[in-house]
Amino acid sequence: MRTAFTADQIRGAEHVLMARLPEGTLMQRAAAGLAAVCADLLGRVYGRRVVLLVGSGDNGGDALYAGERLARRGAWAGAVLAGSKTHEAGLAALRQAGGRVVDGSALDAADLIIDGLVGIGVAGALREPYARLAEDANAARAPIVAVDVPSGVDASSGRVQGAAVRAKVTVTMGACKTGLLVDPGASRTGTVELVDIGLGPYLPDPDVTALTRDDVAGLLPRPGNESDKYRRGVLGVAAGSDLFTGAAVLAVGGALRAGAGMVRYAGPGAPVTQVRSHWPEAVVTELRRPSIEDVGRVQAWVLGPGLGTGDWAHELAAEVLASDVPVLIDADGLTLVAGDRGLLRRTAPVLITPHAGELARLTGADRADIEADRLAHARAAAAELGVTVLLKGSTTVVAESAGPVRVNATGTSWLSTGGTGDVLSGIAGALLAQGLSCYDAASCGAYLHGLAGRLAAEGAPLTAADVATSVPAAIRAVTGGHVR
Numbered sequence: 001m002r003t004a005f006t007a008d009q010i011r012g013a014e015h016v017l018m019a020r021l022p023e024g025t026l027m028q029r030a031a032a033g034l035a036a037v038c039a040d041l042l043g044r045v046y047g048r049r050v051v052l053l054v055g056s057g058d059n060g061g062d063a064l065y066a067g068e069r070l071a072r073r074g075a076w077a078g079a080v081l082a083g084s085k086t087h088e089a090g091l092a093a094l095r096q097a098g099g100r101v102v103d104g105s106a107l108d109a110a111d112l113i114i115d116g117l118v119g120i121g122v123a124g125a126l127r128e129p130y131a132r133l134a135e136d137a138n139a140a141r142a143p144i145v146a147v148d149v150p151s152g153v154d155a156s157s158g159r160v161q162g163a164a165v166r167a168k169v170t171v172t173m174g175a176c177k178t179g180l181l182v183d184p185g186a187s188r189t190g191t192v193e194l195v196d197i198g199l200g201p202y203l204p205d206p207d208v209t210a211l212t213r214d215d216v217a218g219l220l221p222r223p224g225n226e227s228d229k230y231r232r233g234v235l236g237v238a239a240g241s242d243l244f245t246g247a248a249v250l251a252v253g254g255a256l257r258a259g260a261g262m263v264r265y266a267g268p269g270a271p272v273t274q275v276r277s278h279w280p281e282a283v284v285t286e287l288r289r290p291s292i293e294d295v296g297r298v299q300a301w302v303l304g305p306g307l308g309t310g311d312w313a314h315e316l317a318a319e320v321l322a323s324d325v326p327v328l329i330d331a332d333g334l335t336l337v338a339g340d341r342g343l344l345r346r347t348a349p350v351l352i353t354p355h356a357g358e359l360a361r362l363t364g365a366d367r368a369d370i371e372a373d374r375l376a377h378a379r380a381a382a383a384e385l386g387v388t389v390l391l392k393g394s395t396t397v398v399a400e401s402a403g404p405v406r407v408n409a410t411g412t413s414w415l416s417t418g419g420t421g422d423v424l425s426g427i428a429g430a431l432l433a434q435g436l437s438c439y440d441a442a443s444c445g446a447y448l449h450g451l452a453g454r455l456a457a458e459g460a461p462l463t464a465a466d467v468a469t470s471v472p473a474a475i476r477a478v479t480g481g482h483v484r
């Protein structure tokens, strides 16, 4: 499990550790790790030009001491001092090793840029001259190594207000920061390298976690000798309408490919015909009225893709939500719930899977605000609505009212195409039916969906149906495909 922490959490742990060590020890550990990554990136250190962007705090101190180490190995090291003050001991060390103070024009001829403008101590958007230096560094041809976080990215949320460094590598100290895993910040980090400075034993529970392949392999249900289709999990899918038939086909497809023992599809005539012809494996009930009475027993429901938002859909949603099994609500289901919050009054668990626009409709928050601070809005919605929230987007986040938010970064931009959300609801719904909690079903579902998208795309456009087709390959890639 990858873990990440807010700036305050890191500072708290640093405080305890620092009190036990001689002054300056942590910064030397940080600088040593930083210099090693820079040296790797340069290949040969001797004679290369390294420009350090140095802010007024300890982030600048890290950069200066790393510059000192590179200068001792024969690099030309020039520090651009951006702040009202500078880490004096770090600057003296750099000078003693042969480094110098330069102005921003040195960026043009740099082989490597070290961004030590600001780290976890930043407040708000970058001020001048930091903002201009960040932009000049981005425009230069040399790769940028960000110290701790790319300057301009809020370490605790991933928020970017104004200019921000776009790094090739981010060398983060002690533990990963939340903002490195959540967009828009995550898209600025490049590769994230962690330098162990001994913080581990002093860290609290993480703010954010990200499942690894092994975590997902451990959580995914696998059939045993005693399994039959009922014990493996029966998923009900209430989706599709005479106007929108594809959503039903895709949601059922996602569920079947993700290992549901059986999928029971319930809907009106047109999608019924489509689901039957695409998926003879599904057990289909054509609804003459909005009732699930004749559908049979299920262990979880997916409600909403392509369902429509009229009275018929509302009645069906009310019936599904009146059941005593977990329900995943997506798409039109979310619009229905936004118009009638009373539908969410139930005791069995609810997982909602909105994108930012749908969450905005549900909570009244501004869509742009949600996109700027995905974590805070997903958490707040989970607490306000009493549900698990899977907020879709370039970094998908899964939040409950308490505990760490799980983020998923397996996705690809090729997944931003119609119908992929329907497939995701099928996958996560199948995992719910197989007994996973909303939190695990959502985070494993997002992981598999992202990976299936990557496998299906291979750098080219994909369709939602391709994603569903690739789900077994994604599961195989996660579990190693061992026959059992």
Ligand SMILES: NC(=O)C1=CN([C@@H]2O[C@H](COP(=O)(O)OP(=O)(O)OC[C@H]3O[C@@H](n4cnc5c(N)ncnc54)[C@H](OP(=O)(O)O)[C@@H]3O)[C@@H](O)[C@H]2O)[C@@H](O)CC1
Residues within 6 Å of the ligand: 014, 018, 026, 027, 030, 031, 055, 056, 057, 058, 059, 060, 062, 083, 084, 085, 117, 118, 119, 120, 121, 122, 123, 124, 125, 126, 127, 128, 130, 147, 148, 149, 173, 197
């Ligand atoms: N402590 C340790 O032992 C270790 C610390 N470590 C390192 O220290 C870093 C944290 O250092 P930190 O706390 O000094 O804060 P930091 O991120 O350098 O920035 C603070 C300065 O930025 C400025 N500033 C703020 N907002 C701004 C804005 N919007 N726009 C422009 N400027 C702004 C503000 O300047 P001022 O307003 O005072 O001029 C303030 O002084 C951490 O990320 C890690 O790299 C690691 O090596 C591990 C060991």
Ligand SMILES: [K+]
Residues within 6 Å of the ligand: 059, 115, 116, 117, 118, 119, 146, 147, 148, 149, 150, 151
């Ligand atoms: K930085």
